[in-house]
Amino acid sequence: MRIEVLNKGLFSLIVDNGRVGRQRDGFCESGPMDSNAFDWANFLAFNLDGTPCIEAIGEVKLRVDQDCVIAVTGREAHLKINDKPESTYQSQNVLAGATISFGSTLLGSKVYLAICGNWQVPKVVGSACTVVREKLGGLDGKGSALSVGDCFDIHANSRVKDSATCRTLPNQYRDDYGFVESIRVIPGYQFSSFSRVAVRTFETSTYTVSSSIDRMGFRFTGEAVASDMVDLRSEAIHLGAIQVPGDGQPIVMMRDRQTLGGYPKLGCVSPCDISRLAQAVPGEKVNFTFQHDEEARADWLLMTSRRRRLQGEIL
Template sequence: MRIKIHSPGMQSLLVDGGRRGHQHEGFCEAGPMDEEAYWWGNYLVANQAGSPCIEVIGELSLRCDKAGVIAATGRDVKLNVNHQNAQAYQTQWVKEGDEITLSSNSLGSKTYLFIGGNWQLPTVLGSACTVVREQLGGLTNLGEGLKAGDEINIVSFDSPIPPNKPRHLAQRHWPNYDCQTPLNVIEGYQSDCFSAVAKRTFFSSEYQITSNINRMGYRLSGPKVQCEQKSMLSEAIHIGAIQIPSDGQPIVMMRDRQTLGGYPKLGCVDPLDVSRLAQAVPGESVSFTPIHSDNARARFLLHWQQRRRITGEVT
């Protein structure tokens, strides 16, 4: 399979499972913003977990130069093959010359395109992830997004998916993108430096997603959270960490976050809820609720158990 990009939309980035094990050298974790949609996509085209795909904001259009297997996932995802609507969250077979477009019905949300096979891409420290800020990864290995005219080679393998039995994820199992349900927060880091009043403000208020959101972090706006600790030494920042700068407006740190930072942190958004936050768009509101780390881990293990049940790995 080979594809040729007609238009990358607002932004189309090559991402994979992330650049693991190099944060101590300053390389960010990278990886998909919406891990839930990403995980299912690789299953639907029978690629190994952690394989590359395209993360899209806006409308991506491309042409297939050969036949192959594709799938689309993400929030309010809309997949068209030759201007005909095709089912997302399901294996799709495409032919040579097929025109594909991928977009989301909620402006600014991410959608993902998967293609079965081995993607021929340069890697840096074991990952093809594009990190614009670090100027590495992607097709050119300069951290650039995909451009019109770019071509990507994907070496097909004998697909384990029988031709008449597409892999399919029932709609009830699609990722939940509801912003009404509060995001779970594991309290940690400097949480002891926040007063009971500050925590009550944070956990009982609604915070708006501002337009200042990107793969590094999501700036929220809402009632000010005060922290008694004003200055601290820079330290490692984990996925979902909730930073409170002195203006009191939370910033939730995402995949391309810097590895170290010096703003006090209240804790981390539950890894299972990071995907939901990643798909929220400016103007939507979110709220937070504390969860004990043991409960959060139990929820994580159950979630994975459910993934394996759906894929038939366990019964």
């Protein structure tokens, strides 16, 4: 099956689970910004975990030359097949020659398209994930985002043939991408270098998502916080780490972050909240609250077990 890109949207990439475990070799982790939406897209499209998807910002349009099964997920996602609106968070049967249009009604949010089958895209350092900054991955293997006229092949899964087969994620189980609830933060080992006043300021202030956001990191504007650390060696950075540079404006490190950083860190965004934060757009207001690491671990285990149980019920 051949997929042809008719409209590339604003910024569209091929992503998979990323280059896990390769930071020590100098490669950024990469992977989907919203891993929850990515995982659900693959599940609903009858794919194995980690199968490549398209992560899109803006309206993307594709054409397929064979029958296939797809699923679209993400914040305020919408989908059209041959210009007819169809449901998201649900497997959809698409006929040969059809066009698929998908995107988000909220400009800047990410939407994921999964297509059932074995994606024939090159892997670089063990992953097909596109990292433009490092010139890795993508269809050309050099980190290029998708462009109009790009084509790639998918070997369809012959076991998924029943047109009545459908997986749907009910509305009540879909992620709430609002920011009424605070983003949970696990204190890091440099937490003690921030004064009680600085910590209190961070936890009681409302921060605005700035226009300086990308797959590398999200910058926030608001009340400044400062650390008493003046001499800090560069060290490895985890997904969600909150760095505080000299201007006191926090930066949350995301999927395409650099492998090392030298700013003090307040802590790390909980893995339960990083996908929600990744869907924030410039101008949105966010609050942060600290959480004990054991409580965060329990929340993560509970969230993953609930998802696996729900997937078992949907099967």
